[in-house]
Amino acid sequence: xxxxxxxxxxxxxxxxxxxxxxxxxxxxxxxxxxxxxxxxxxxxxxxxxxxxxxxxxxxxxxxxxxxxxxxxxxxxxxxxxxxxxxxxxxxxxxxxxxxxxxxxxxxxxxxxxxxxxxxxxxxxxxxxxxxxxxxxxxxxxxxxxxxxxxxxxxxxxxxxxxxxxxxxxxxxxxxxxxxxxxxxxxxxxxxxxxxxxxxxxxxxxxxxxxxxxxxxxxxxxxxxxxxxxxxxxxxxxxxxxxxxxxxxxxxxxxxxxxxxxxxxxxxxxxxxxxxxxxxxxxxxxxxxxxxxxxxxxxxxxxxxxxxxxxxxxxxxxxxxxxxxxxxxxxxxxxxxxxxxxx
Numbered sequence: 001x002x003x004x005x006x007x008x009x010x011x012x013x014x015x016x017x018x019x020x021x022x023x024x025x026x027x028x029x030x031x032x033x034x035x036x037x038x039x040x041x042x043x044x045x046x047x048x049x050x051x052x053x054x055x056x057x058x059x060x061x062x063x064x065x066x067x068x069x070x071x072x073x074x075x076x077x078x079x080x081x082x083x084x085x086x087x088x089x090x091x092x093x094x095x096x097x098x099x100x101x102x103x104x105x106x107x108x109x110x111x112x113x114x115x116x117x118x119x120x121x122x123x124x125x126x127x128x129x130x131x132x133x134x135x136x137x138x139x140x141x142x143x144x145x146x147x148x149x150x151x152x153x154x155x156x157x158x159x160x161x162x163x164x165x166x167x168x169x170x171x172x173x174x175x176x177x178x179x180x181x182x183x184x185x186x187x188x189x190x191x192x193x194x195x196x197x198x199x200x201x202x203x204x205x206x207x208x209x210x211x212x213x214x215x216x217x218x219x220x221x222x223x224x225x226x227x228x229x230x231x232x233x234x235x236x237x238x239x240x241x242x243x244x245x246x247x248x249x250x251x252x253x254x255x256x257x258x259x260x261x262x263x264x265x266x267x268x269x270x271x272x273x274x275x276x277x278x279x280x281x282x283x284x285x286x287x288x289x290x291x292x293x294x295x296x297x298x299x300x301x302x303x304x305x306x307x308x309x310x311x312x313x314x315x316x317x318x319x320x321x322x323x324x325x326x327x328x329x330x331x332x333x334x335x336x337x338x339x340x341x342x
Contacts, residue, residue: 052200054182055193086241094230103291111137116269125262167282239302242268
């Protein structure tokens with residue numbers, strides 16, 4: 001089966017579902033040079049992100065968590081159990097066409113992203129567990145992501161043979177190379193790690209801005225295709241589901257509040273850079289259409305929800321501390337009154 005026949009399952013099903021090809025995702029044409037440039041910047045962003053992630057990892061801490069794997073095991077089950085199932089259920093409930101459904105499934109099956117480490121820190125979570133979890137999910141995704149995509153794609157007509165598993169596995173394998181480079185830098189040249197992370201962050205911002213501008217130019221006449229009620233609803237509900245169920249599952253497994261908050265963030269935060277690269281590199285633009293921008297919508301809503309959770313947690317801590325201070329003050333007053341009595 002050649003490439004055209006493989007992707008026909010997505011594009012033809014979408015056209016049939018809409019009655020015509022007008023406005024379908026399969027009709028979007030991006031100039032080859034512009035598409036190639038966007039692909040290059042997508043890969044650069046992913047490469048830099050994974051190097052920076054590697055620079056946060058310490059071999060000794062990873063080893064310690066493997067010796068006590070309960071937290072990591074629960075987090076892996078949450079990551080590859082909750083999010084893919086949530087993506088599948090939401091795509092089914094919203095009755096998404098194949099192009100949208102495969103995008104949502106790929107996003108849901110991705111491993112945890114680096115943003116989870118930032119939000120775990122903001123929630124005063126277990127940073128060692130967060131970093132180890134991101135590492136383990138990135139490695140486990142090499143086998144779990146293709147397997148889960150194969151399983152869940154069986155539920156959508158036209159997707160059974162339309163997913164480019166070879167391209168996805170290649171993209172996943174390539175993410176491990178820069179991650180290994182970052183780990184090596186942090187292990188052998190730890191003094192360079194802060195410099196690499198700061199430089200990587202600056203390059204990441206510039207590259208992201210350039211890619212966003214180029215993507216906007218590429219689909220300026222078709223942007224409305226992705227700003228639909230079903231896509232926006234799924235992008236809002238998926239991370240919220242991950243945050244909530246990840247926390248509930250951790251509490252039920254009797255993990256500490258610190259670990260529970262960490263697993264909550266690790267479950268809801270996906271590796272959006274990897275998702276973008278897969279959608280841009282593994283699928284032809286005339287097939288996936290503007291849906292390659294879905295990860296940008298997802299990450300925007302994901303960050304908004306995570307920030308709201310951080311704000312709620314900080315407010316709770318403030319009120320709790322004030323209540324404790326008030327109780328201590330009342331206790332001191334009572335003791336002073338007792339001491340004054342003859």
